[in-house]
Amino acid sequence: MDIFSNSDAASFRGKILQRENFNEKKLDDLHWTLSPFTIYLGVKGKMDGMLHHNYFLGSNFKDYADTIFTSSISPKKPYYYVNVSSKSDETCAPEGCENLFILCPVPDLRFKSNWDDKEDLANNIIEDLSNRTGFDIKSNIITKTIKTPKDWEQMFNLYRGSGLGLAHDLNQVGAFRPKNKDEHFSNLYYVGASTTPGTGLPMVVISSKLVTERINNDF
Ligand SMILES: Cc1cc2nc3c(=O)[nH]c(=O)nc-3n(C[C@H](O)[C@H](O)[C@H](O)COP(=O)(O)OP(=O)(O)OC[C@H]3O[C@@H](n4cnc5c(N)ncnc54)[C@H](O)[C@@H]3O)c2cc1C
Structure with missing residues (x-):
């Protein structure tokens, strides 16, 4: 056998x-490869400034990339990726709505094991995205689910939450x-x-x- x-x-x-x-x-x-911090949002309203794939970065890419994976705190000005599949497939969200998948690479559980601050990081990202797109996401959220490296570890037995x-x-x-x-x-x-x-x-x-x-x- x-x-x-x-x-x-x-x-x-x-x-x-x-x-x-x-x-x-x-x-x-x-x-180990990066750990994902992910947010799944259902949002009322159409976000005209968004495409299917969107990257939101800052100007200090090298500094950010050099430190983010070994930091013990959540990033204050996070770099993140947003996938809006309702831009390509309207069946992904109810009429007049969007679905957002947000992925922010963060340190794995070797470096940051406590994710009690997950709401703070999620709010930080949502506020940054609202400012950059001019769309008030917070007031239009229908559903919100957050997954931290701890969740990814538990869901799929990913070592230290490495994605x-x-x-x-x-x-x-x-x-x-x-x-x-x-x-x-x-x-x-x-x-x-x-x-x-x-x-x-x-x-x-x-x-x-x-x-x-x-x-x-x-x-
Ligand atoms: C948020 C996120 C985004 C990603 N995005 C991309 C992407 O855009 N493109 C890309 O190419 N890759 C991406 N990846 C990576 C990709 O998902 C993985 O490389 C791929 O799924 C690995 O496949 P696998 O079969 O090795 O493991 P998995 O898909 O993790 O499957 C392993 C399975 O084994 C189960 N298992 C584990 N341990 C045990 C055990 N002891 N007993 C019983 N069952 C067990 C798990 O529950 C799981 O169901 C992403 C990963 C994450 C987490």
């Missing part, structure tokens, strides 16, 4: 299989990445973002193809 793990291929080896090479200290020393799993540093790709076949159990295989080839939806689809080929070859 073959067994697959779609759980994170690095943290599964550490947390479930208790492998020393993947103990908590070693896992924390690896380079895309292990990063693609040179020492974390190819032969250096956790393998899609277990080192000890010959019938245990891994699929998904933190095994080969890497993170993101296209890569994890390729990952499933690679592991299927590997199993077929093992027979």
Whole structure:
């Protein structure tokens, strides 16, 4: 019988299989991708200034990018992405309304474990977006859902809330990445973002193809 793990291929080896090479200290020393802070809004009214994809950045990109992922506090002037799918597909929201998905990259749970301030960061982003678009979002909110790195960790067992799993540093790709076949159990295989080839939806689809080929070859 073959067994697959779609759980994170690095943290599964550490947390479930208790492998020393993947103990908590070693896992924390690896380079993990960003944690998402996400807001889902249903808004009454049409936001004319918005497109399907929108990025809201500041002028200090390098400083921001250099510090944001290792900070222990929420960003005061956050950079964020807004997806308004009702701009392309009107069935995404009731007539005369918009649906907004907002993603702000934030530090993972190694650096910021307490998200009691989630409403403050959400309000900060909503106010900034209102100012930049000239649309009073706060007065027109119909629904609002916030997900912090803590929620992402709990929902999908994402290590420390890292949204895309292990990063693609040179020492974390190819032969250096956790393998899609277990080192000890010959019938245990891994699929998904933190095994080969890497993170993101296209890569994890390729990952499933690679592991299927590997199993077929093992027979
Ligand atoms: C907010 C956000 C936005 C993203 N945006 C993009 C994007 O725009 N483009 C892109 O390419 N990628 C994006 N990604 C990344 C992409 O979603 C992931 O790379 C991809 O989903 C990883 O696939 P996977 O199969 O490895 O893991 P997952 O899709 O996380 O599936 C793993 C499954 O295993 C379950 N599981 C975990 N541990 C256990 C366990 N111990 N026992 C039982 N079940 C378990 C989880 O609940 C989950 O259902 C985003 C991720 C997030 C969080």
